[in-house]
Amino acid sequence: ADAAHSTAQNTFLISLYGLVQGVGFRPFVYQMANQFGIKGQINNSSQGVKIWFNGSKETAKSFYERILSDAPKLSKIIDSNIQIIDYQNFNCFEIIESYSTEKISLLLTPDFAMCHECLTELHDPQNRRFHYPFITCTHCGPRYSIITKLPYDRLHTTMQGFVMCEACEREYSSPTDSRFYAQTIACPTCGPQLKWHIIADGNVVKSTELNDYRWILSRINRMLVSGRILAVKGIGGYLLICDATNETTIQILRARKHRPTKPFAVLYPNLRMLQEDTFVSDFEARELQSEVAPIVLLKKRKKEFEQVAKTINTNLTHLGVMLPYSPLLEIIASNFGKPLVATSGNISGNPIVFEDDKALVDLAQIADFIVTNDRKIVVPQDDSVVRFTKKYGQKIMIRRSRGELLNLNTEKKSEKIFISFGASLKSTFTVLIGENLYVSQYLGDLESYETQENFEKNLNHFIDIFNFSLENIMIFCDSHEGYFSTQLANILVKKNKIPLQKIQHHEAHFTAVLAENGLIENKERVLGVIWDGTGYGTDGNMWGGEFFINHQRFHFEYFDAILGDKMPREPRISALSLTYYLAGFEEITKSKFTAQEWNIYQKILANNSLKTSSVGRIFDGVASLLGLSETQTFDGEAAMQLEELAENYFQEYGYDFPESYLSESFNDVPTRLIIRGILIDIQIEKSKEFIAAKFHYSLIKSIEIIAQKMNTKQIAFSGGVFQNAVLVDLIIHHLAEKFELFFHKRLSPNDENISYGQMVLGMNKYKNL
Template sequence: MQKTFKIQITGRVQGVGFRPQVFKLANAHNLTGTVSNNENGVIIHLTGNPDAIQSFYDALIKNPPVASKILEHDIGPSNFTAFKEFTISPSQKSGKLNLQLTPDFAICDDCKTEITDKHNRRYHYPFTTCVNCGPRWAITNTFPFERDHTHMVSFPMCETCSNEYGTPTDRRFHSQTNTCPECGIQLRMSTSDGTIINADYLIEKTADLIKEGNILAIKNTSGYLLCCDANNAEAIKKLRERKNRPTKPFAILYPSLHLLKQHLKINSVQEETLTSPESPIVIIQKKDFKGQLALEELAPRLNQLGVMLPYSGILHLLATELEIPIVATSGNIHASPIISYENTAHSELCEVADYFLDHNLKIANPQDDSVLKFSNRYSEKIIFRRSRGLSPNFDAVVKTDKKIIAMGGHLKSTVAFFPNDYLYISQYLGNLDHFDVFERYTQTVQKFIDLFEETPEVVLVDKHQGYNSTRHGLEIARELHLEIHQIQHHKAHFASVLGEHGLFNGNSRILGVVWDGTGYGDDSQIWGGEFFVYQKGKIARTGHFDYYDWLAGDKMAKEPRLSFFSLATSTMKEEIKQKFTDEEIAVYNHLKKKETLKTSSVGRLFDAVASLLNLCDHNTYEGEAAILMENKIDGYDLSKCKSYAPEIINGNVSTKELFQNLYSDFSNGAEKCDVIINFLYTLANIIIKSAQHANVKEIALSGGVFQNTILVDMIKELSGSEYKLYFNRNLSPNDENISFGQLMYHLHIKN
C-alpha cells in the first residue's frame, strides 16, 4: 500500500546539487513527489512503497552530495498525495531564512577538463561551473539559493544550457550558476588608462602580458587579484612599491599540483587542503626548494611561502597558458579591503596595475583567500585568515531564544550573528582604523540583518571604548534600544576555544592561556599575557606576565624597538644607543617616568626579543617581528633547550627578569637561533608550569601568539599525554575569533 512521507533536511544543503541528487534517487526507487528549497533547507514529499521510501531516505542521508553538510534530518508520515511523477519545484519561501549559507567552491575536475578540451563547447570559457563547484556566497543576494537570488539572474540561459538544466542525467541538472560562451559572462581587457584591448583570447593575452613583466589586476570570482610573474624580481619590486607593501609576503599561485610538488616538499595533509573545495592558501616551508622563483622578493627574509592552486575557471585557464607560478595577491591598496567593483578597481588600482582583466558578473560578497598553516611536527592546523570557502557559516551549538550580534575586535575584525537556529561568522574584514575597511564592516553588519530579516535583540562589544567595532555596536544598540554587553577581550579569546570544543558543560577546571599583542583589561591596563581558570560557568584571572611600560600608544605595536626600550635595563645601554637618537632616548625615558599605562603583552615581548636580536626594529606589517623570529629556526631538540623564566610567583611571570636572562645569554655569545628556540621553549614551559601551579590537566590556548607553529609544537611535545590541549581549530587564534568568543562568553559565563 502506497503512503506519503515528508522529509526535512537542514544544514549546507542549498547550492550543492542536493535537489538533483534527490530527484535521481527518487526515480531510482520508483517514487513520486516533489523536492524544493525553502527558508529552512530542503523539503521532500514522497509517495510510494514505505520500504522504498525508507531505502531512499537511508541512501540519501548516507551518501549526500559531496559539497553538502547535513546537520539535521527528519522523516514522518504526511497526508496522502497521488503525485504523477517526481519533480523539482521552485523554492517556496514562507518565512524568514533559517538555514546555512553556501560558501564558494573551487572548480571541480570535470569542469577543468571541459574548459581545456578543444572539442567541448565550453572550451576556454572561464566561468564554467556545475552543481559541484563555483561561486556561491560571493554572488548571492539572498536565499533560498536560486538563480533569481544571485547575480546570475543577469545572464538568461541559452537553449542548450536550459536543456542541460532540465536533464536529470546531466551534471548541470538544476545548476543555478549554469552558463556558457553563448549566454554567459564576458571578459574585457583594458590598459590602466582605460583603453580597450581586443584579442581573440583574452586569457592568452593576459598570460603574455604577465610574462612580459606587467602587473595585471584580474577580476576573479570573489574579488580582484593583482598578478605578476613570480620569477620576475623587477615586476615584484614594482608591485611592492605601487601597492605600498614593502616586505609582507605575497601569495603564489602554482599552475598545477605537479609543478608545486617538484618545487616544494608537501605532506599529505597539505596536499589534501590545497586541493579541497575550499582551496585556501597554505603556508609551506621552502627548505630544499627546487625551482626558479624570485624568493627574496616574494617573501623577504622568510623560509616559507604561501601557495595555492587555481580554484576558479579564470585562474585555471590562466595557469594553463602560463605554466609558471605567479603572484596572486589581494586586489587592493595595502590595508584596504579587497576590491570587487570595476569602477573602484580602475580608480584605486590604476597606479598599481598596468592592465585590467574585468568581467561583467557582479560580486555581492567580496572575500580574500583563506590562509592556513600546519605545524611541522604535529600537523596542528592553524588558520591565519578565515574567508573564501570557509565563511560565513560556523558549526557551533548555540542555545538561546534571543537574536544576538557580536561585533568582534578591531585589528582583525569579524561579525558573528545568531538570528535563527544557526550561527554565521563573517569573512575576515580587517583593521577598522581604515575607513574603507570600516565601511565594509558596517555593510556586512547590515547585510546580515537584512538577509535574515531579523533585528538583533542583544549587541555584544569589546570593552575597549576606542574600538570602532565597539562604537558601532553602541550606536546600533542606542538607535534600536537594544540590550548591550561589553566583554573583555582576552576572556572572549578564552571563551572562543571553550566554545569550539564544547567545554562549558563539564566539571573540570580548565586553564586558559591567552597571549596576544593588545587588549583592554579589566584594570584599565593593556593585557596580552594572561592566565585564566574556567570552571562551572565562571572565569577567573589567575595570573599574567608582570606589567611593563606601554610607550607611545599604538606606535609601540609598530616599532619593536619601543618594546625593547620598555623592558631594557641599565645593562642594555649600548644596544639602546644603537637604535635611538639621544633626543629619542630623552623623550622615551621621560615617558617611562610618567607613564601609568602598563602592559602584560606577550606579543610585545616577542617584539622586544626581535629588536634585541636585530631582526626587526620597525614592523611593516602586523606580526612581522614574530614571524621573522620563527623563520630563523630550522629545527630544535627540546632536550637541549633551557628556560629563561624565573619562578612563577602567585601565578605571575616576571617579564623583565625573563628578558634579562635572555639578554645575558645572547650577550654571552649564544647564537640568535638558539636564543629564539630557548625563548619559545621558555614560553611553552611556562604554560606547563602554570598548569601545575593551577592544578589543572586541561589547557585552552588562544591569541595571535599561538599562530607560531613552533611554539604550538613545543607545547604539544612538553605536555605529552599528561595534559589535554585545546586550540582554536576552525577559527583563527587571532582576533578573528573575538566575535564568536563574545557570543560564547555571554551565553555561558556567569561572572
C-alpha cells in the same frame, strides 16, 4: 490512518536542515527517487530542503536512509526528519519552485573551488566550454559570493540576469547531466564574459569592444610575460597578478601598492611545480587541492637558483602559495607556466575591491590592465590563509575567508537575535539567529574607513538575507572604547535603542576556544592560555599574556606600554620597555635609537603609568634584541622572523631543550627574568637560533608550571601568538603527554575569533536581558 498497512501508500515529507543548498542536493535526490521509482516533489525552502513523496513505509525508510548516507559530499546535514502528511497525488518526481518563508534557518554555502570534472572539460578542446573562464557544475563554483537572497536558486544569485541558451537549458533539465539543476550553469554563448581595460597614468584609456574571452586570455598571458601588472576579477574580489619570478615587476608592484616588505601570495600552475620550490606535506597538498583551496604557508626549499623573486618574502623562509581554484586562474596560470603573484586587489589598508566601477578607479593606480567580467560579486572575500605545523601537522587558520564560511548550529535556541562586533584589526562579526550562528569572514582592519563601510555592508547583507530587523536584538562588543567596532556598536545601539554588553577581550578569546571544543560546560577545570598583542583589561591595562583558570587570572609580569600604536609597529620600543629596569644592558638597546629618541623615551618611561602583559610585544622585543627587526611594516613580521630562527634550531637539534630562562616557581610569569636571561646570552654571544629556541621553550615551561600549580589536566590556547607554528609544535611535544590540549579548529587563534567568543559568552550570560 491507524489502519494503514506497511505496503499501503502514504505521503511522506522529509525535511533536511543544514548546509543543503547549492551542493547538488536536489539533483542527487531526484536521481535517487528515480532509482527507487518514487514519485513526488523536492524544493529548496527557507529552512533547507523538503521532499514530498508517496511510498510504503519500508520504501520511505530506505529512501530516507539512503539520502542521509549518500548525501553529496559538500553538504552538511545538521538535522532531518520524516513524517507522514495528508495524502497527495504525484505523477512523477519533479523539482519544484523554491519558496521563501519569513523564518529562515539555513547554513550558508561557501564558494567551492573548481572540481576535477570541470577542470578536465576546461582543457578539452572538443568541449564547448574549452577555456571558458566561468565553467561550473553542481559541485563547484561560486555560491556565497554571488547570493543576494535565500533560499539558494539562480534567481537569488547574480547569475539571474544570464538567460540560459538552448544547450545549457538542455543540460540543466537533463537528469543524467552533471549540470542537471546546476544553478550557476553558463557557457560562452549565454554566460558571463571578460572585458579588457587598458590603463595609462592611473586612468582607463581604453575598454575594448571585442570581448572574446580567448582573445583576452591570450592578451593576459602576453602582458604577464612582458612583466606587466594585471588586476583580474576573481571569486571574492579582484586579484593583482604578475610574474613572480620578475624582480623588477615585483618592485613596481611594491611601490604602486605602498607595500614595502609584506610578503605576497604566489599562485603556482600545479602541484608539481610547487613541490620543486617548497616542501609540501600530504596534508598541505590535500588542503591546497581541497574545495576551499586556500593560501597555504610553506617552507621554501633552499636552492641555488630560486625561481621566485627574493623580495616576494624578504627575510622569511616561508612562502604563501595557492593552486588555481577558479577556471580563470587555472587558464592564466597554466598558460603562463610559472609562478605568479596573486594578491588581494586593494589600496593598502583598504578592503579587497570587488565592484567593477571601483576597480577601474582604485586599481587603475596599481595595474597596467584590468580584466573585469559581468558576473557581479555580492560579498567580497579575500583568499583564506592556513598553515600546518611542521612536526605534528596541526592546522592553524591564519585568515578565514573565501571557501571557509563558518556556520555553526547551537543547541541554545533563542527568540532574540544577537550580534557581536568583534575586535578591530582582524575584524569579524557574529550573528545568532534562532539556532544558527554565523561568523563573518575576515573583514580586515577597521582603522580604514572603507573597511568600516564594508563591515556595515556585510552586516546589512546578513540582515537582508535573513530578513530580520534591528528591533529585538542585543549587541556585544569589546570593552576597548578606541575600537572602531565598539564605536559602530555604540552608534547602532543608540539609533535603535537596543541593549549592549561589553565583553573583555581575552575572556572572549578563551570562550571562543572552549566553545569550538565543546568545553563551555566544564570551563572551570580548563586552563586558558590567552596570548596576543593587545586587549583592554579590566584593570585598565593592556593585557596579552593571560592565564585563566577557575575565575583566577595569572599573567606575564607587567611592563610599560608606551607611545600608543607606535609600540606594536616598532619592536625596538618593546625591547626598550622590557629592558627598562634591567641595569647593565643599555648598550644593546641604546644603539636602536637616536640620542634624542633615547632621552625622550627615558623620560616617557619614567612617567608612564599604562602597563601591559602582552606576549606579542615580548616576541617583538626579543626579535629586536636579537637584531631581527626594529620597525615592522606588517603585523607579526618580527615574531615570524623569531619563529623561523627557533625553527632552524629545533630542526637541527630536535624539539627537546635542556633549559629555560625561568626558575621553577613564580606567581606571575617573571617577564624580566626571561629578558635578563636573553640579554646575558646575547652578551656571551650565544647563537641567535639558540636564544630564539630557548625563549620559545621558556614559554612552554611557563604554561607547564602554572598548569601543574593549578592542578589542571586540560589546557586551551587562543590569541594571535598561537599562529606561531613552532610554539604549537613545542606545546604538543612537551605537554601532550601530561595534559589534554585544545586549539582552535576552524577559527583563527587571532582576533578573528573575538566576535564568536563574545557571542557565546554574551549569550550565556545575558540571554535573559
